[in-house]
Amino acid sequence: MSRVNRWLLPDGVKEVLPPEAARIESLRRTVVDLYQAWGYNLVMPPLIEYIDSLLIGTGDDLDLATFKVIDQKTGRTMGIRADITPQVARIDAHSIACDGINRLCYSNTVLHTSAANPLASRSPLQVGAELYGHAGIDSDLEVISLMIETLISVGIKHPITLDLGHVxxxxxxxxxxxxxxxxxxxxFNLLQSKAVADIDQLIAAMDLTDEAKIILSQLPRxxxxxxxxxxxxxxxxxVSAQVSAAIRYLRELAEAVKARFPQxxxxxxxxxxRGYEYHTGVVFAALTPAFGQAIANGGRYDDIGSVFGRARPATGFSADLKVLSELSEVPIKQADAILMPIEAELTPTQRQSLWEMQSQLRQQGECVLAQLSDSPVPANCARRLVWQDSVWTLVATP
Structure with missing residues (x-):
């Protein structure tokens, strides 16, 4: 590789610079605080795990999205997580092993071998919440409500559409x-592409009764x-009690969501x-006209815990905080810094007093910059500390 392009990053991977990095971190704190206010405990799963634990029960899509490496100590294959949800399910099943309701949340980077869609990053900052131990409309409603509240809390003011389905x-x-x-x-493959004409052709060729063909052909419509x-x-x-129950469940859930969020x-x-291989009930996604793909999605996945030897009802959602930050209308706060004078020009008494003063200011949340010798004055300092009447005083920078 030539010196010219040594600094290039892989396709789909980018660094986040000031001030956008500060906005993302601020939004991350807002989101985690929101989840904890709803009773969700923060967990921090490892970036890398043995592949047989990381991917068990998750299906081929996640396997293809996962980077694999060899553990130099054991020779076993390890995976760099592409989704935190299976890790949190493992934590619920084994690390915490709670018999009752267990609410967990997370905020960590994941890595994908390829972007999930043309607008996606290969290194999303995944935030989300999972609720274990309850099978019913109450928990699905809670998780969907928290997902919508997440979008509101990060300052997304574009119209939101909630896409609801039931596998x-x-x-x-x-x-x-x-x-x-x-x-x-x-x-199944044709339904993913919404190819109605091809679906009709396939159904017409199936060995089914005419009535069954008519019923099945209505699904994509x-x-x-x-x-x-x-x-x-x-x-x-x-058709069946299972189908009727799923439709009623979806209707009741839609009515409850609309009552909470009429907008x-x-x-x-x-x-x-979406996620058919592991979802077992309702599936949902949040969309906005400002972005061409879902900005948050989730669903019920009651069976995933069984692969860890402890089947538990589960429902949850996740989103890429980097995408949410791009859509956020929360203004980026520029720090109004306070400039400290060059210490080399001060007396010992002034230096000690200055040290105490700047410590107090930083504890109060102020940004205090030290002016270094032989360097220009920073441009973002609206105030400065000056020695007046034997004390350090804040004054406006001329």
């Missing part, structure tokens, strides 16, 4: 109708406002299967 509807239809495994895999839910109940109501637009998509 139990798809699973219930496939099981009740009896779709063959190969057909189901192809149908049921999206939009909450009015699609009564229609879904009418179409799928007699949020609800969008229902019954063919939304």
């Amino acid at each position: 139990g509807i798809y699973r219930g239809l496939i099981e009740a109708i009896g779709v063959a495994d190969d057909d189901e895999k192809e149908l 049921l999206y939009g406002e909450t009015t699609v839910l009564p229609k879904a109940e009418e179409i799928f109501g007699n 949020v637009t609800l969008y229902i998509d019954l063919a939304e299967l």
